[in-house]
Amino acid sequence: MRVSCSAPGKVILFGEHAVVYGEPAMAVAVNKRTTCTVSTETKNTKVNGRNIQERYHSYILHSIERAGIDMPLNIETNSDLPSGAGMGSSAAVTVSTMGCLKNLSAEIDEKEIARDSFEVEWDVQGGASPIDTSTSTHGSSILLSNQRLSDFLWKIEKEKERWYAHHRDIPAVNIVVGDTGVHSRTGPLVRKVRSFYEKSNFARDIVKEIGEIVKKASTAFSDENLERIGELMDENQRLLSILGVSHPKLERLIKGARKYSYGAKLTGAGGGGSMVAITERPEKVAEEIESRGGTPYMLESTPDGLITVDA
Numbered sequence: 165m166r167v168s169c170s171a172p173g174k175v176i177l178f179g180e181h182a183v184v185y186g187e188p189a190m191a192v193a194v195n196k197r198t199t200c201t202v203s204t205e206t207k208n209t210k211v212n213g214r215n216i217q218e219r220y221h222s223y224i225l226h227s228i229e230r231a232g233i234d235m236p237l238n239i240e241t242n243s244d245l246p247s248g249a250g251m252g253s254s255a256a257v258t259v260s261t262m263g264c265l266k267n268l269s270a271e272i273d274e275k276e277i278a279r280d281s282f283e284v285e286w287d288v289q290g291g292a293s294p295i296d297t298s299t300s301t302h303g304s305s306i307l308l309s310n311q312r313l314s315d316f317l318w319k320i321e322k323e324k325e326r327w328y329a330h331h332r333d334i335p336a337v338n339i340v341v342g343d344t345g346v347h348s349r350t351g352p353l354v355r356k357v358r359s360f361y362e363k364s365n366f367a368r369d370i371v372k373e374i375g376e377i378v379k380k381a382s383t384a385f386s387d388e389n390l391e392r393i394g395e396l397m398d399e400n401q402r403l404l405s406i407l408g409v410s411h412p413k414l415e416r417l418i419k420g421a422r423k424y425s426y427g428a429k430l431t432g433a434g435g436g437g438s439m440v441a442i443t444e445r446p447e448k449v450a451e452e453i454e455s456r457g458g459t460p461y462m463l464e465s466t467p468d469g470l471i472t473v474d475a
């Protein structure tokens with residue numbers, strides 16, 4: 165048996181890091197994807213021709229364990245998402261793999277895949293929120309919140325936290341991402357913020373403030389008020405840098421992008437990785453990013469979340 169699934173990357177527009185503590189966040193699925201193909205016709209489990217190893221294939225290994233599959237599998241992945249750049253490559257590989265593994269025995273159930281993929285990210289990263297995996301599973305745009313709102317999709321609980329995922333229509337904006345080229349790892353950054361959060365009232369206040377910004381941003385998206393969205397992005401960035409997850413190269417790209425944008429901020433875990441800008445002039449923003457040593461991506465949002473493709 166052979167199955168193949170594809171899942172999109174994502175860009176977090178608001179709320180990264182704070183969302184780990186149950187605050188709201190917004191992300192949009194983008195037109196860069198990972199495709200995974202799983203075949204049961206093999207004697208040993210291999211990933212892209214190599215024996216599976218925790219060190220190189222942690223998300224896939226944990227997905228196999230969580231799906232409870234106990235047979236050799238030949239797994240191939242293909243991705244147009246750069247890794248460690250804040251565009252959700254680990255969520256896309258996890259969701260597309262989980263889609264294949266579940267599809268070996270049953271129809272794809274979005275809610276189940278979103279939950280299991282979140283658990284995989286949690287295990288591998290040592291803490292996570294469901295924003296990346298829910299967006300990659302569902303597509304379009306996702307608002308995570310600590311309360312149930314309109315267009316509710318699913319609830320995910322872990323330890324003390326509870327998140328409600330909601331469908332949101334794709335915001336009508338041009339998205340430009342700038343990759344600093346500074347490789348960053350989500351797990352260590354999440355743990356760094358956690359130790360600050362656990363020790364300091366100030367850090368907890370910053371996290372709450374980020375949550376307030378996301379609520380305002382959600383209203384600004386409903387009102388299609390791009391100026392307001394931009395202001396809120398800049399404010400979100402200021403708070404993220406206080407949390408210690410920005411990077412000089414991110415600040416440089418953000419400063420350049422802001423000349424032609426409504427707003428710009430880091431996206432994803434930070435510490436390097438990428439920034440995102442919302443703009444009417446994507447080419448100009450891309451030029452600024454490039455002239456400051458970054459790699460620009462002019463992205464389009466996509467309604468397509470996890471889909472099965474011909475194997």
Ligand code: PMV
Binds near residue numbers: 179182184291296432
């Ligand atoms: O680095 P990324 O793109 O996987 O984004 C991480 C976002 C965090 O809020 C920092 C962690 C999480 O799981 O929500």
